[in-house]
Amino acid sequence: MCGKASFLHHDYEHYSNYRCADKKCNHSFFVWKSAAVTAPSMSSLFGKHNFKRMRYTVQIIITALSMFYLGKNSFRNISLILKTAFNIKVSHTTVSNWCVKFAPLFDDMRIQLVSLLDLNSDEWHADETVVKIAGVKHYIWFIIGSETRFVIGFHLSPHRDSPQAVSLFSEAVKLGKPSAIVSDRYSAYKVPVKSIFDGAKHIRVQSFKDDISNNLIECFNKQFKAWYKTKQGFSSFESANNLISLFVFFFNFVRPHSALNGLTPAQVAGLNLSKQRKREFLLVA
Numbered sequence: 001m002c003g004k005a006s007f008l009h010h011d012y013e014h015y016s017n018y019r020c021a022d023k024k025c026n027h028s029f030f031v032w033k034s035a036a037v038t039a040p041s042m043s044s045l046f047g048k049h050n051f052k053r054m055r056y057t058v059q060i061i062i063t064a065l066s067m068f069y070l071g072k073n074s075f076r077n078i079s080l081i082l083k084t085a086f087n088i089k090v091s092h093t094t095v096s097n098w099c100v101k102f103a104p105l106f107d108d109m110r111i112q113l114v115s116l117l118d119l120n121s122d123e124w125h126a127d128e129t130v131v132k133i134a135g136v137k138h139y140i141w142f143i144i145g146s147e148t149r150f151v152i153g154f155h156l157s158p159h160r161d162s163p164q165a166v167s168l169f170s171e172a173v174k175l176g177k178p179s180a181i182v183s184d185r186y187s188a189y190k191v192p193v194k195s196i197f198d199g200a201k202h203i204r205v206q207s208f209k210d211d212i213s214n215n216l217i218e219c220f221n222k223q224f225k226a227w228y229k230t231k232q233g234f235s236s237f238e239s240a241n242n243l244i245s246l247f248v249f250f251f252n253f254v255r256p257h258s259a260l261n262g263l264t265p266a267q268v269a270g271l272n273l274s275k276q277r278k279r280e281f282l283l284v285a
Contacts, residue, residue, distance in 0.1 A: 042248075129221045
């Protein structure tokens with residue numbers, strides 16, 4: 001920007017568009033209205049921040065969480081496996097509670113670990129997909145790094161409009177800077193990309209018809225949906241948000257990816273912890 005005065009060019013429902021008063025500059029920028037944009041759902045988790053006063057050991061709890069988030073096991077199946085493999089009786093209701101209530105604990109770890117990563121990238125890919133919560137359609141918005149496959153952020157909302165993209169991008173931009181944002185041609189991405197990622201190119205693709213596609217995040221969405229379908233929908237917004245948060249943590253920091261030569265997205269982004277540090281972050285048994 002040239003530093004000269006600006007004027008209100010157009011006032012929209014969710015944002016205002018300003019332009020530079022210097023006709024030679026003609027720079028424009030967007031200011032989002034605070035009432036239109038909320039914090040991303042990934043920052044609004046509920047539950048436990050530690051394992052204190054738990055009846056079962058941390059190892060048993062982590063084993064149950066791993067079976068749920070790395071596979072397609074139901075809570076009843078996990079309860080059965082714990083009984084047959086470890087001779088430990090845990091009800092499927094208890095397993096269900098574990099898989100929800102520890103989201104804040106793992107998010108605390110995520111916040112510490114992302115500070116060790118390099119998430120700058122040539123491209124970040126953004127997309128949204130549908131989930132059902134108590135039978136009602138909601139939208140889960142994701143943004144992923146192209147080289148690392150790291151899920152940089154997510155946002156769960158009943159709405160599918162520009163303010164939701166702003167909520168997602170405003171949190172993601174704190175973690176790195178991409179040279180370009182890749183999305184489909186949905187119009188809700190256009191102004192948020194321009195206003196949040198200043199200077200980044202916006203590549204709007206149509207699957208299989210452009211040189212650059214959004215197949216990377218569409219592939220992730222398929223993995224997410226395969227896991228989600230085994231849950232037969234979510235019962236409440238809060239539990240859905242917690243479950244998705246933990247799914248993303250296990251995807252980023254625990255699950256080895258064949259496309260990444262057996263590494264996790266976090267390792268590709270530069271995470272290199274000693275065995276002791278891995279145990280502290282519950283990344284190894």
